[in-house]
Amino acid sequence: MHKIDDKLAKVTARIHQAAAAAGRNPQTVQLIAVSKTQPAEAVAQAYGAGQRAFGENYLQEALDKQSALSHLDDLEWHFIGPIQSNKTRPIAEHFSWVHSVDRLKIAQRLNDQRPPHLPPLNICVQVNIDDESTKSGVSLAELPALVAAIAPLARLRLRGLMAIPAATNDPAQQCAAFAKLREALQALNNSGACLPMDCLSMGMSGDLEAAIAEGATFVRVGTDIFGARPKLN
Ligand SMILES: *Cc1c(COP(=O)(O)O)cnc(C)c1O
Numbered sequence: 001m002h003k004i005d006d007k008l009a010k011v012t013a014r015i016h017q018a019a020a021a022a023g024r025n026p027q028t029v030q031l032i033a034v035s036k037t038q039p040a041e042a043v044a045q046a047y048g049a050g051q052r053a054f055g056e057n058y059l060q061e062a063l064d065k066q067s068a069l070s071h072l073d074d075l076e077w078h079f080i081g082p083i084q085s086n087k088t089r090p091i092a093e094h095f096s097w098v099h100s101v102d103r104l105k106i107a108q109r110l111n112d113q114r115p116p117h118l119p120p121l122n123i124c125v126q127v128n129i130d131d132e133s134t135k136s137g138v139s140l141a142e143l144p145a146l147v148a149a150i151a152p153l154a155r156l157r158l159r160g161l162m163a164i165p166a167a168t169n170d171p172a173q174q175c176a177a178f179a180k181l182r183e184a185l186q187a188l189n190n191s192g193a194c195l196p197m198d199c200l201s202m203g204m205s206g207d208l209e210a211a212i213a214e215g216a217t218f219v220r221v222g223t224d225i226f227g228a229r230p231k232l233n
């Protein structure tokens with residue numbers, strides 16, 4: 001299990017290096033350790049190495065892990081997977097962040113179901129940046145209307161945009177996709193359709209350097225911290 005400590009240290013070093021190369025303060029890039037399909041013990045191991053933010057895609061698996069780890073009271077849970085509308089209540093109750101909001105109905109339900117004793121739920125809108133038919137996310141064309149509709153929801157804090165670009169090993173293509181997301185965020189902020197958004201959730205194990213070069217504030221890394229996953233996803 002010490003492997004996780006080593007891998008986490010390597011990913012953190014990559015983040016620092018990429019930030020330095022981009023002339024950015026590394027503190028402006030937050031690492032989300034994506035623990036989907038990994039056991040609670042793997043999360044506890046990463047926690048022991050100082051990691052606090054974890055990303056999960058599958059609701060029941062996440063809830064089971066959260067209860068197994070309830071003694072660790074400063075874990076920060078991010079929901080990053082596709083959302084079915086009948087699953088919004090436990091997401092609104094058990095997460096600090098949701099990165100995968102891609103339609104108004106989901107946003108409205110999360111808003112209505114966010115418990116009053118908790119702070120507003122932080123959300124990112126997921127954008128289908130390369131217009132892939134297999135991927136979740138709102139199109140760039142429909143993004144401004146969705147953002148304008150979500151902005152007034154008082155129990156949500158609209159923080160930014162998330163994307164999973166088409167897989168490629170070409171750094172130039174990786175950067176081009178991430179640049180589109182950054183430009184979309186800037187355009188929305190300039191439009192005044194919402195309060196200024198400060199988050200770009202982009203970059204995974206294979207492309208975090210390109211994402212940081214283009215302004216990522218969250219990178220979501222699974223494989224390079226926890227090792228390969230069983231082929232569920
Ligand atoms: C699985 C997943 C990740 C992590 O991907 P890796 O390539 O394992 O780093 C990041 N973001 C989302 C939305 C995911 O589903």
